[in-house]
Amino acid sequence: QLVLTQSPSASASLGASVNLTCTLSSGHSSYAIAWHQHQPEKGPRYLMKFNSDGSHSKGDGIPDRFSGSSSGAERYLTISSLQSEDEADYYCQTWGTAIRVFGTGTKVTVL
Amino acid sequence: EVQLVESGGDLVQPGRSLRLSCTGSGFTFGDHAMTWVRQAPGKGLEWVGFIRSKAFGGTTEYAASVKGRFTISRDDSKSIAYLQMNSLKTEDTAVYYCSRDYGGASDYWGQGTLVTVTS
Numbered sequence: 001q002l003v004l005t006q007s008p009s010a011s012a013s014l015g016a017s018v019n020l021t022c023t024l025s026s027g028h029s030s031y032a033i034a035w036h037q038h039q040p041e042k043g044p045r046y047l048m049k050f051n052s053d054g055s056h057s058k059g060d061g062i063p064d065r066f067s068g069s070s071s072g073a074e075r076y077l078t079i080s081s082l083q084s085e086d087e088a089d090y091y092c093q094t095w096g097t098a099i100r101v102f103g104t105g106t107k108v109t110v111l
Numbered sequence: 112e113v114q115l116v117e118s119g120g121d122l123v124q125p126g127r128s129l130r131l132s133c134t135g136s137g138f139t140f141g142d143h144a145m146t147w148v149r150q151a152p153g154k155g156l157e158w159v160g161f162i163r164s165k166a167f168g169g170t171t172e173y174a175a176s177v178k179g180r181f182t183i184s185r186d187d188s189k190s191i192a193y194l195q196m197n198s199l200k201t202e203d204t205a206v207y208y209c210s211r212d213y214g215g216a217s218d219y220w221g222q223g224t225l226v227t228v229t230s
Contacts, residue, residue, distance in 0.1 A: 049216045
């Protein structure tokens, strides 16, 4: 079963960096994922699509502060130089031929 | 500029039906699969289903939680995707979002429309 696991919360100080992790279920370590930012009362915002080989494509206007990486079944989103507007829920997403799957989300708090 | 606008959300009783619309602009609507995603109060994002482009048969896929009750369709001449929801349950209460599919990922999202199912 295709499942994505995320930690419930993460926090860091203004101007610091925070690393978010998304773990693919067993047998799915080669899958690509996407990262989305979801602020309250807004529609989600696509950040980037990230493949297991490290190739990626960012959404329109996504600053360089947002970057992705991977290792095995884990996919990472790093937000550098944290700003107050980065406080949001972050979801990873993956897909198969007939399915789309979202992770449980990580709430990022900017201290 | 790519834009997606959902509409049709409402307060309905359990067992009733509701149809949501997702109107796209700023891109060739017919070239893309379209996905519906929902967020129940206090919960995370949940995939509902998607419809492939006509080039890929225009076929649909659904999450187990809605299969047999929800139907996704599209009218490419109007750049609209629909989500027909039948036999609604209280647990279908959520904000419903549509998104454009980009090789599996949702690369543009609407602002959402609220569906409340309550007696």
